[in-house]
C-alpha cells in the first residue's frame with residue numbers, strides 16, 4: 389500500500405533563491421524574517437501570539453535544516469532534534485513566474501517555461517479594447533479600478549461606488565491575474581462568476597494565468613469584507629501533470645482547498661473546500677482517512693498568503709504558522725506504513741518585504757513516512773523533484789521533468 393499527502397503552505401518561502409535579484413527580491417525570506425521579528429518581540433499581538441516563533445513539529449521534520457539548505461547559512465531559530473524518519477531539503481523554482489499556478493504546476497512536475505501575460509502598472513492597466521469587450525460581453529455599464537491594487541484597499545476605495553452603479557471592480561497585480569471584486573448581494577455571486585467566465589475567455593489570447601472572482605459583503609467602506617466564495621479561473625496546464633498521470637491510471641487525486649481551481653480541474657477526482665486554514669486542515673485529515681492505495685491528497689493552505697503575506701501582517705503570519713503546527717500531530721498520527729507526507733510551499737510572500745506582492749524564494753521540502761529512513765535531500769534544482777518523488781512513491785513511471793529523491797529517503801524500490 390502506498391499513499392501520498394502533499395500539503396502546500398501557500399507562500400511559505402525560506403529565502404535563498406539564486407535568481408531573487410531579477411525579481412527585486414534579493415534577501416527576501418518569509419520564514420527567517422518572521423522568525424527574526426518574533427525573536428525580537430516585534431510580532432507580539434495581544435490575545436493572538438507572543439515571543440519566539442513556536443513551530444516544534446515542523447522543526448522536528450527538519451524545517452530549520454531546510455532553511456539552512458536554502459540560504460547556505462545556519463538557521464538558529466529552532467533546535468536540531470529531528471524525528472527519526474524525517475527528511476528535509478529545499479527547492480529552487482525554474483518556472484519564470486513567482487505565482488501560485490507556476491509554483492503548483494512545477495511541484496506537480498510541470499515547470500512553466502513560457503512567460504505569462506501581465507498588465508502594466510499604469511492607469512488604465514487594461515488595454516482599451518479589452519475593457520470595451522468586458523463591458524459589452526459582460527453586460528455591465530462600465531468597470532471601476534482598472535489598475536494595480538491590493539484587494540482589500542481597492543474594495544474600500546470603490547466598494548460604495550460599485551454598489552451604487554453596479555460596475556464591477558477590476559484590478560491586477562504583478563502576477564498574471566485579472567481580479568474582479570463585486571458585492572455578493574447587490575451585484576450577485578452567480579452574476580460575478582458568470583462575468584468572470586466571460587472575462588476568462590477574453591483574456592485567453594493575452595496568456596493571463598487567472599481570472600479571480602473576489603466577492604465581498606458589507607455596506608460601507610469601513611465594513612467591507614471579502615468572503616470565502618473566491619473562485620479562480622485558471623488556464624489549464626499545457627502538458628499532463630502528476631495529477632493527470634495519477635487519474636489516468638485510475639488513482640484518486642483528492643484536492644483540498646484551491647488545488648482544483650489551480651489545475652483548472654484537470655486530473656482532479658474530488659474537490660473539498662473549506663473556509664480558513666483550520667477548516668481546511670479538517671478537510672485534509674478527512675481526505676487522509678479516505679485515500680486508498682495509489683491515491684494522492686493534495687492540499688493548499690491559502691490563508692498564509694492571502695490573509696497575512698499580502699497583507700504584510702507578520703504577527704498574523706506567525707500565528708497562522710503556529711496554529712498549523714499545533715494541528716500537525718493529527719496528520720502525523722494518521723500516517724501508516726507506505727505513506728509519504730510532504731510539506732512544502734509554492735513561492736514566498738515575505739510579510740516584512742516592500743510592497744504587497746509575492747517574493748521569489750526557495751521552498752521547504754520536509755516530510756516523513758513510517759516506512760522511510762529520512763535524511764537530507766539537499767538543495768533540489770526544481771520544485772518538480774517533489775512531484776517526481778510522489779510519482780515514484782505511488783508507482784508511476786518517471787515524468788519529463790525533475791528527479792525523484794525517493795531512494796535518498798529510503799523509499800521502496
Ligand SMILES: O=P(O)(O)O[C@H]1O[C@H](CO)[C@@H](O)[C@H]1O
Nearest residue numbers: 537538539540561563565698
Ligand atoms: O491583494 P489581493 O487581492 O489579495 O491579491 C493577491 O491575490 C492574487 C492571487 O493570489 C495575487 O495576484 C495578489 O495580487
Ligand SMILES: [Mn+2]
Nearest residue numbers: 398399488734
Ligand atoms: Mn500561492
Ligand SMILES: [Mn+2]
Nearest residue numbers: 693694698746
Ligand atoms: Mn498570493
